[in-house]
Amino acid sequence: MKKILFTTALFTIIAFGVQSQNPNQVAVRLSFNQFEMGYQRQFIRQKIWAETYIGVGNQDINAKYDDFVTGLRIGRYILANEKNALSIAAGIGLYFPNNHYYKATTPVYSGFIAYNLFLGKSKKHSLLANLGYQYGKKDYTQEYSNNGFYAATTGSFKVSPVYFSLGYGFHF
Amino acid sequence: MKKYVISFVLLTCIFGFSSCEKEELLFNQGDIKIEIETGEHWLHDFPLLLGLSKKNPPQFAIWLEDKYGNYLSTVFATCKIATEGWQSNNGNRRKEALPYWCHQRGVVYEDGLLLPTKANPLTDGITGATPKENKTLLLRLDDFTEPIVIKAEFNHSIDFNEFFPENANEGDVNYSGGDMGSGQPAVIYSGVLNPGTKEVELQIIGYSSPDGSDGKVYTDLEKLTTAKTIVGKIKVTIE
Numbered sequence: 061m062k063k064i065l066f067t068t069a070l071f072t073i074i075a076f077g078v079q080s081q082n083p084n085q086v087a088v089r090l091s092f093n094q095f096e097m098g099y100q101r102q103f104i105r106q107k108i109w110a111e112t113y114i115g116v117g118n119q120d121i122n123a124k125y126d127d128f129v130t131g132l133r134i135g136r137y138i139l140a141n142e143k144n145a146l147s148i149a150a151g152i153g154l155y156f157p158n159n160h161y162y163k164a165t166t167p168v169y170s171g172f173i174a175y176n177l178f179l180g181k182s183k184k185h186s187l188l189a190n191l192g193y194q195y196g197k198k199d200y201t202q203e204y205s206n207n208g209f210y211a212a213t214t215g216s217f218k219v220s221p222v223y224f225s226l227g228y229g230f231h232f
Numbered sequence: 233m234k235k236y237v238i239s240f241v242l243l244t245c246i247f248g249f250s251s252c253e254k255e256e257l258l259f260n261q262g263d264i265k266i267e268i269e270t271g272e273h274w275l276h277d278f279p280l281l282l283g284l285s286k287k288n289p290p291q292f293a294i295w296l297e298d299k300y301g302n303y304l305s306t307v308f309a310t311c312k313i314a315t316e317g318w319q320s321n322n323g324n325r326r327k328e329a330l331p332y333w334c335h336q337r338g339v340v341y342e343d344g345l346l347l348p349t350k351a352n353p354l355t356d357g358i359t360g361a362t363p364k365e366n367k368t369l370l371l372r373l374d375d376f377t378e379p380i381v382i383k384a385e386f387n388h389s390i391d392f393n394e395f396f397p398e399n400a401n402e403g404d405v406n407y408s409g410g411d412m413g414s415g416q417p418a419v420i421y422s423g424v425l426n427p428g429t430k431e432v433e434l435q436i437i438g439y440s441s442p443d444g445s446d447g448k449v450y451t452d453l454e455k456l457t458t459a460k461t462i463v464g465k466i467k468v469t470i471e
Binding site (some may be wrong): 122161199200202203206207208211214215217 | 254255256257305308311315317355356358359360361362363367368369370371372373374375378409447
């Protein structure tokens with residue numbers, strides 16, 4: 061128990077101790093189903109960061125990269141040094157499927173670990189990795205009618221639960 | 233800091249309430265409810281790479297015919313068959329997927345096949361995402377004074393068995409499209425809904441052409457194994 065407390069305290073002190081000289085970041089991230097660009101800003105003595113992003117995805121019925129995604133993420137550093145930074149983060153966003161068959165604007169919630177590997181001494185460039193879980197589900201109704209009959213059915217649009225992305229960040 | 237956290241939590245709650253709404257079909261008196269219950273083999277392993285596979289639901293179509301067997305309209309068809317939305321098919325049109333439905337429709341497309349294309353997708357009926365769970369449809373007929381036939385056809389790809397093996401050669405009676413074809417051919421369900429009937433269950437009547445070359449119904453169902461349990465039950469009820 062004492063070891064756990066000590067380790068937690070040590071990591072907390074390390075996280076508090078790191079002061080980034082480049083509190084802003086623009087990033088591009090690529091996951092299996094999504095490509096996004098984001099702007100991130102550190103604050104509260106660089107312990108907390110917030111990021112807003114927009115991008116495209118392909119998770120709907122036509123599997124084309126023509127869906128629109130946007131959202132907000134907030135993270136807190138749990139471990140940081142000159143080369144690496146690890147955060148726990150949460151996000152909320154919106155996924156807009158784009159197809160001719162249904163409308164299902166879907167709120168998406170995520171919880172994940174975010175990792176930065178800083179390149180070079182200036183800490184202007186980093187490689188990024190996010191891994192976690194996301195939930196987004198929206199029911200929709202489809203209808204059809206012609207001379208003679210009317211038909212309707214319901215369906216559910218769901219985002220992939222696994223959230224894994226790799227990316228590049230530029231810090232300034 | 234507290235302000236930001238409270239705002240974030242409030243935004244999450246607002247989003248959460250909006251996504252919790254469940255869509256439900258509203259049935260009026262006289263409406264027809266079609267309920268498809270998934271069977272033991274509704275989901276089928278489709279290999280990806282490196283030994284990984286994913287669970288795929290079947291492609292299917294539900295359509296109406298008159299009492300003489302004339303095609304009236306499609307009610308619902310899954311997206312891949314309705315829009316030529318196959319992934320990684322290398323141009324294979326998969327005519328062995330739902331051949332009975334295709335032949336009953338009788339619509340010939342630009343390449344001479346009876347399958348909808350990307351350029352000319354299905355326009356009669358609902359095109360929907362392939363469900364991984366039970367599916368319910370609402371049908372409302374303007375004139376229900378004559379019996380109506382409801383049919384459905386279901387198919388998995390690469391669903392091979394001893395009667396429809398992967399190594400069957402083109403031209404063999406059990407050839408089903410090769411190593412990326414169907415394996416077991418599509419199964420066909422049918423039921424007649426008479427005015428005044430309260431409920432009917434569609435019954436399996438046979439399977440369609442293994443290679444998609446004709447629109448016949450083959451009734452030697454002993455050659456099908458897991459294909460017979462793709463569907464659990466299809467119940468049609470008049471509300």
